[in-house]
Amino acid sequence: MRLHSLVLKDISRRKTKLLVAVLGVVVASAAIVAVVSTFSAATDSLYEESDNFGANIIVRPEVKTIPLVAGSTSMGSLFTGENYIEESEIPRIYTIMESSKLSVVAPRLYGVAELGNASVVVMGVDPEEERKLNSWWKVQGSWISSEGPGQTGVMVGSDIAAPLGLTEGSLFTLRNGNISMDVLVAGVIESTGGSEDAYVILPLAASQRLLGREGKVSSLEVRALCNSCPVEEISMQIEEKFPGLEARSMSQIVRNELAVVEHTRSSAMAVSVITLLVSTLTVASTMLASVNDKLKEIGIMRAIGASDAQIVSMLFFEGAIIGAVGGIIGFVIGTIASSIAAPLLVQVTPSPMWQILLPVTGICVLTGMFASLLPANRALGIDPAEVLRSV
Amino acid sequence: MIRILNVDKRYRIGAGEVQVLRGVSLDVKKGEFVSVMGQSGSGKTTLMNLIGMLDSPGGGSISIDGTDITGKSQKQLVELRRRTVGFVFQQFHLIPSLTAYENVALPLVFAGEKDNDAVAAALGRVGLSQRKDHKPAELSGGEQQRVAIARAIVMKPKILLADEPTGALDAATGSLIISMLRSLAGEMTVIMVTHNMELAMCSDRIVNLKDGNIAE
Numbered sequence: 308m309r310l311h312s313l314v315l316k317d318i319s320r321r322k323t324k325l326l327v328a329v330l331g332v333v334v335a336s337a338a339i340v341a342v343v344s345t346f347s348a349a350t351d352s353l354y355e356e357s358d359n360f361g362a363n364i365i366v367r368p369e370v371k372t373i374p375l376v377a378g379s380t381s382m383g384s385l386f387t388g389e390n391y392i393e394e395s396e397i398p399r400i401y402t403i404m405e406s407s408k409l410s411v412v413a414p415r416l417y418g419v420a421e422l423g424n425a426s427v428v429v430m431g432v433d434p435e436e437e438r439k440l441n442s443w444w445k446v447q448g449s450w451i452s453s454e455g456p457g458q459t460g461v462m463v464g465s466d467i468a469a470p471l472g473l474t475e476g477s478l479f480t481l482r483n484g485n486i487s488m489d490v491l492v493a494g495v496i497e498s499t500g501g502s503e504d505a506y507v508i509l510p511l512a513a514s515q516r517l518l519g520r521e522g523k524v525s526s527l528e529v530r531a532l533c534n535s536c537p538v539e540e541i542s543m544q545i546e547e548k549f550p551g552l553e554a555r556s557m558s559q560i561v562r563n564e565l566a567v568v569e570h571t572r573s574s575a576m577a578v579s580v581i582t583l584l585v586s587t588l589t590v591a592s593t594m595l596a597s598v599n600d601k602l603k604e605i606g607i608m609r610a611i612g613a614s615d616a617q618i619v620s621m622l623f624f625e626g627a628i629i630g631a632v633g634g635i636i637g638f639v640i641g642t643i644a645s646s647i648a649a650p651l652l653v654q655v656t657p658s659p660m661w662q663i664l665l666p667v668t669g670i671c672v673l674t675g676m677f678a679s680l681l682p683a684n685r686a687l688g689i690d691p692a693e694v695l696r697s698v
Numbered sequence: 699m700i701r702i703l704n705v706d707k708r709y710r711i712g713a714g715e716v717q718v719l720r721g722v723s724l725d726v727k728k729g730e731f732v733s734v735m736g737q738s739g740s741g742k743t744t745l746m747n748l749i750g751m752l753d754s755p756g757g758g759s760i761s762i763d764g765t766d767i768t769g770k771s772q773k774q775l776v777e778l779r780r781r782t783v784g785f786v787f788q789q790f791h792l793i794p795s796l797t798a799y800e801n802v803a804l805p806l807v808f809a810g811e812k813d814n815d816a817v818a819a820a821l822g823r824v825g826l827s828q829r830k831d832h833k834p835a836e837l838s839g840g841e842q843q844r845v846a847i848a849r850a851i852v853m854k855p856k857i858l859l860a861d862e863p864t865g866a867l868d869a870a871t872g873s874l875i876i877s878m879l880r881s882l883a884g885e886m887t888v889i890m891v892t893h894n895m896e897l898a899m900c901s902d903r904i905v906n907l908k909d910g911n912i913a914e
Contacts, residue, residue, distance in 0.1 A: 308800050308803050308807055309807065310807060310808075313793075313796070313800075313804075313807065316795040316796060316800075317793075317795050319795065320794065320795035603791065604791075604793060607787070607791040607793075608793075608804070608808070609776075610750070610752055610779075610785050611780075611784075611785060611804060611805050611808065611849065611850075612776065612779060612780035612804075612805045612808035612809055612853075613776075613808045614773070614776045614808070615772070615776075617808060690753075691752045692747040692752040692753040
């Protein structure tokens with residue numbers, strides 16, 4: 308028999324009395340688990356949604372505007388600076404410090420071409436990167452692929468497809484000055500509400516030939532993995548790496564929504580911490596009552612050889628057991644509560660967060676041990692001689 | 699073996715103070731069986747607690763086997779008490795959740811020792827080997843006191859202190875307990891507090907305490 312088994316036997320004898328203490332820990336643990344599960348699921352869901360927003364950084368040439376003034380008369384503005392990014396420079400973006408957080412770098416080349424009698428905006432893209440960026444686009448037909456030996460495939464936005472009678476499989480010719488290109492409609496993009504509704508989208512190399520801009524791109528659409536990524540920091544690193552380019556963060560909307568989630572989570576967590584404090588008091592008062600019940604027993608134990616350290620370690624162990632049992636039961640209840648409440652409160656269905664089982668139980672064990680301090684102090688104050696005198 | 703020299707003990711009760719022992723001196727030989735008698739409040743239990751190192755004297759000195767125990771630290775006293783003294787109480791004071799075997803093993807647990815043979819031997823000594831798996835509630839008063847005696851002797855102490863060991867038992871069972879203590883004397887020094895003159899007569903010597911002093 309060891310000291311710890313002595314405590315376990317004592318707990319089994321007084322389990323009804325200790326139930327109150329365990330319940331206190333259960334409530335705190337369940338509250339923490341429910342809050343963490345619910346708000347983690349909400350945050351993950353928000354990040355997932357933010358992926359559908361497309362790029363969160365746009366890199367383009369920095370254009371300086373110089374006002375033209377003659378005397379007191381404004382003559383308009385003069386734009387200076389390079390309007391294109393060298394395509395060969397793009398791989399250098401992966402040399403920034405936070406490069407591991409770059410999930411998509413999609414080059415685009417914009418220009419205007421003639422389609423019959425109409426002028427249309429053409430956008431050259433890297434089909435693989437663009438598809439990762441805009442996976443939410445609904446395309447009737449198929450996505451374009453990088454240019455192969457056959458006919459150049461294009462996608463057209465819904466705003467130009469209908470008036471020009473373009474559908475999957477339509478053939479038409481794009482012209483830019485003396486350059487003309489026969490293309491095949493691979494797919495029509497359903498309306499996104501964005502500017503691409505009015506674009507003809509074609510592979511980057513084809514657009515460069517059509518527009519006479521070989522080796523050039525207009526901008527880079529970058530998506531950084533946003534779950535904990537410092538978008539502004541990444542933007543700064545890109546600007547440092549590419550003097551003459553500006554990198555603009557587009558994450559404001561996500562940030563605002565995250566701020567709301569964070570604020571709500573903080574409030575809920577504060578309530579959980581208060582619950583934890585209350586549970587500490589519950590455990591402390593239950594254990595104090597238990598020590599008072601066992602004054603004689605503790606006195607006798609000290610008389611027959613228990614040291615102060617052994618008495619304290621027994622009480623700490625008892626507190627730890629209460630904390631561990633309460634923590635584990637609380638985890639189960641909190642997980643169930645979260646799976647019921649989260650779909651109603653934040654419209655997400657959280658999965659059980661097994662990774663927090665150990666930390667939450669650990670916190671509850673520490674709470675139980677902390678709550679044992681007062682009873683331990685009381686137990687150390689027991690004078691065996693006094694106890695024996697009174698029996 | 700035990701030398702008590704001019705020991706005083708006072709207790710503060712409210713604003714006042716009560717002197718329980720006044721210059722008590724007593725020598726007890728190794729293996730001797732001594733009964734301590736006296737009226738309630740005469741200082742019997744206080745004397746036992748001082749010998750058992752549960753309390754410290756206000757003045758004078760107590761030495762056991764030539765070691766002066768006054769002035770020792772609390773930690774030293776715990777260690778000395780574990781190895782030197784066994785206690786038997788009037789109300790047995792067994793731990794209700796533990797079996798007879800586990801109750802007897804307790805002093806070994808606190809001493810960090812594992813000696814199953816010592817526990818079995820102690821239980822055999824008090825004739826309770828067959829009842830070792832029973833909890834206190836399943837034992838008679840006499841059996842509980844025998845378990846308490848086994849617990850007191852399991853560490854093979856030099857001194858066995860018994861405070862009214864028959865106080866909660868009927869006469870027949872009390873006699874059995876006294877004969878058990880009698881048989882232990884010789885191997886260890888036995889000091890017993892009792893009100894019962896007949897039982898005290900079984901000891902080697904009777905010490906009478908009156909008004910905090912010895913009237914032998």
